[in-house]
Structure formats: C-alpha cells, structure tokens
Amino acid sequence: MKKMLLLLPAIAIVAIGSAFLLLSCKKDIPTEMAITPSSTPQLDIGDEATATVTIEADGVKSLKYYKVVDTQRDAGTDVTSQLVRSENTYTYNFTYTVQEFDDLHTLGFEFELTDDENEVKTVGLVVNINISVKSMFVKYDWKVTASSWLGMDVLTPADAAIIYRFNEDGTYEEDLGVDYADDFHHFCFWVYKETPDNGDTISVVRLIRRLKQGDDMAIDEYYDYMITAANESEMTMFWDVAVFGLLDIQNTFKSQAKGAFVPYGTAAMEAIVMANTSLSCSNIDNSLLTIR
Incomplete structure (x- = not known):
C-alpha cells in the first residue's frame, strides 16, 4: 500500500510533464x-x-x-x-x-x-x-482581302492568295500558294512601332525582304504599312508603291486561325530560296530594323 502511495505522486508529475510538453509543441497560432x-x-x-x-x-x-x-x-x-x-x-x-x-x-x-x-x-x-496590336499579328495568320486606290480595286489574285505569318522573334513568312510560288523574294523581318502622336495612324508595321536581281544578286526592299484601325478580326492600313506612283493604297487585313502553311507556296520553292546566298536575310541592312 505504501508503494502505491509513493507511486501516485510520481505518476502525477509525469502526467503534468507530458501535458506541458504537448502544449509546448503546439503552434501559438495556425499558419x-x-x-x-x-x-x-x-x-x-x-x-x-x-x-x-x-x-x-x-x-x-x-x-x-x-x-x-x-x-x-x-x-x-x-x-x-x-x-x-x-x-x-x-x-x-x-x-x-x-x-x-x-x-x-x-x-x-x-x-x-x-x-x-x-x-x-x-x-x-x-x-x-x-492583347496588343503587335501580338495580334503573331496570334493569327493574316490575309489581304481588299485593296483599293482612288476607289479602284487593285487587289491582284496573287496578292489575295498570300497568307502572312508573323513570328515572335521578328521574322515573318509568306505562303504564296501553289499557283503563285516563286523565288523572287526572301521574306525576312517585320518591325512594329506604335505612333500615338501621328494623326489617325495608331502604328506602323514594316515588312523587310530581299529582292532577287538576277541569278546571284539581290537588294533590300521594304514597305511601311500605316495602321489606322485594328482588332483581332480585321485591320485597316495604308501603304505606298512609289515606283508605280501608287500612294495611299488602302488594304483590309483579315485574321484567320493558324493552320496549314507552306512558305513560298511549295517546299521545293522554299528550298530554292534558302539555297540562294544572295537572298539571305543576313545581308539585310540593320538600319532598316528601326522605324524612325
């Protein structure tokens, strides 16, 4: 009986100590x-x-x-x-x-x-x-669906067949269609600039390419398109073909979901363009990559 009485205080001390340890291990506040x-x-x-x-x-x-x-x-x-x-x-x-x-x-x-x-x-x-206008170019493929000058329709079948594809890295490509495949150009770069202080022109996109001049020569060629209205479905833009005296040509550019796309119209034509070193985009004058 004495042993039992002596054990009771010891058990109580252990119990109190265990409770203290349990309480001390609990978080003061939940995370x-x-x-x-x-x-x-x-x-x-x-x-x-x-x-x-x-x-x-x-x-x-x-x-x-x-x-x-x-x-x-x-x-x-x-x-x-x-x-x-x-x-x-x-x-x-x-x-x-x-x-x-x-x-x-x-x-x-x-x-x-x-x-x-x-x-x-x-x-x-x-x-x-x-979404920005610049990103609209990249998100979709684009086609010219209307082109007019002084009220006249100047959209050719060849231009209507082109599908434009703009890439995030600043390069662009054109699918010319099988019927219009050729190696006259190497499509190289596109440059975009917002122009909030330029009247009704909200931005400018420049397309830069190499133009074939004979079998082993080429020159830089570029066109600036002044964008006056843009959404994810359609853009309105104006451009000049000064060599033919055509100024302020109005184009309607419409988007389409990215799908089948063959640069230059056929794989064989693309190979010919890529093999022509004079058409290489590495020859482009770097100053053209900046719109002043």
Missing part, C-alpha cells in the same frame, strides 16, 4: 496565407501587376513565387529575404511588369510558403492582359 488582390484588372504591355502577400505564422522558413505560363511554372524565385515582419505577421509586396507577348498566354503567379514546421501553403495571382 495562414492570403493575397490581395488574387486577380489583376485588365493590364496593357508595360503596366505593373501588383499584389500583397500576407502571412500569419510563428515562423517562416521560405517564401517562393513561380511564374506560371499556360499552366507551366518556372524554376521559381526565392523572396524570403524580402519579407517584412511585424511580430507574427509577414508581408511581401509583389510587382511584375507585363512583358511583350505575355498577352499571348495565360499568365499567373503561384506563391509558396514553407513555415518553420515545414507546413506548406500556397496562394495565386491571375494576371489579366489586353
């Missing part, structure tokens, strides 16, 4: 994470997407964010050192400048928190972007 806003307003290229990440936690081991483009996320950026702490509250102010061609993709950012007990929390930011 929480929030972002404001979770979705941006409609932004343009060059605008800034901003958001504030707020964390409530006993401690933070790391905070990373991932850029997510069309559901594919990058390797991530660690911004733990940029957290601002006030007791158990941590804040991170995020800023991202919308880049050229971001508007061709779904874009977002995922923020990943690991607290001091390795609990992981995530929040996300959706970036909404208005």
Whole structure:
C-alpha cells in the first residue's frame, strides 16, 4: 500500500510533464496565407501587376513565387529575404511588369510558403492582359482581302492568295500558294512601332525582304504599312508603291486561325530560296530594323 502511495505522486508529475510538453509543441497560432488582390484588372504591355502577400505564422522558413505560363511554372524565385515582419505577421509586396507577348498566354503567379514546421501553403495571382496590336499579328495568320486606290480595286489574285505569318522573334513568312510560288523574294523581318502622336495612324508595321536581281544578286526592299484601325478580326492600313506612283493604297487585313502553311507556296520553292546566298536575310541592312 505504501508503494502505491509513493507511486501516485510520481505518476502525477509525469502526467503534468507530458501535458506541458504537448502544449509546448503546439503552434501559438495556425499558419495562414492570403493575397490581395488574387486577380489583376485588365493590364496593357508595360503596366505593373501588383499584389500583397500576407502571412500569419510563428515562423517562416521560405517564401517562393513561380511564374506560371499556360499552366507551366518556372524554376521559381526565392523572396524570403524580402519579407517584412511585424511580430507574427509577414508581408511581401509583389510587382511584375507585363512583358511583350505575355498577352499571348495565360499568365499567373503561384506563391509558396514553407513555415518553420515545414507546413506548406500556397496562394495565386491571375494576371489579366489586353492583347496588343503587335501580338495580334503573331496570334493569327493574316490575309489581304481588299485593296483599293482612288476607289479602284487593285487587289491582284496573287496578292489575295498570300497568307502572312508573323513570328515572335521578328521574322515573318509568306505562303504564296501553289499557283503563285516563286523565288523572287526572301521574306525576312517585320518591325512594329506604335505612333500615338501621328494623326489617325495608331502604328506602323514594316515588312523587310530581299529582292532577287538576277541569278546571284539581290537588294533590300521594304514597305511601311500605316495602321489606322485594328482588332483581332480585321485591320485597316495604308501603304505606298512609289515606283508605280501608287500612294495611299488602302488594304483590309483579315485574321484567320493558324493552320496549314507552306512558305513560298511549295517546299521545293522554299528550298530554292534558302539555297540562294544572295537572298539571305543576313545581308539585310540593320538600319532598316528601326522605324524612325
């Protein structure tokens, strides 16, 4: 009986100690994470997407964010050192400048928190972007569906057959169609410039190519198209063919979903163009890549 009485205080001490250990292992506060806003307003290229990440936690081991483009996320950026702490509250102010061609993709950012007990929390930011006129060129294939000068229709069957394709890297191609395939040109570069202070011209697109001059010679050739109206379906633009005295030709440029496309009209014609070193785009005068 005495042994039992002696054991009772010992058991009580162990029980109290165990309870203390359990209580001491519990978090003072549960880890929480929030972002404001979770979705941006409609932004343009060059605008800034901003958001504030707020964390409530006993401690933070790391905070990373991932850029997510069309559901594919990058390797991530660690911004733990940029957290601002006030007791158990941590804040991170995020800023991202919308880049050229971001508007061709779904874009977002995922923020990943690991607290001091390795609990992981995530929040996300959706970036909404208005498509730019420049990106409209890249998103679709384009065709000239109408061309007029002084009220006269000047669209030739050959020009009507062309499908234009503009690439993000600044190159462009033309599918001339099987019936009009030729090796007179090597289609090289396109340059785009916004012109907000130029009357009703909202922007200019320049197409630069090499023009064949005999079997082993070629010269640079380019045309500037003044765009006066543009949306994802249709553009209105004016251009000059000064050598023929045709000024202010009005073209209607219509988009179509990207589909079958054969540069120069046939694979054989493309091979001929590529084999002609005088037509190489590497010969283009670099000064033409800047619209003054």
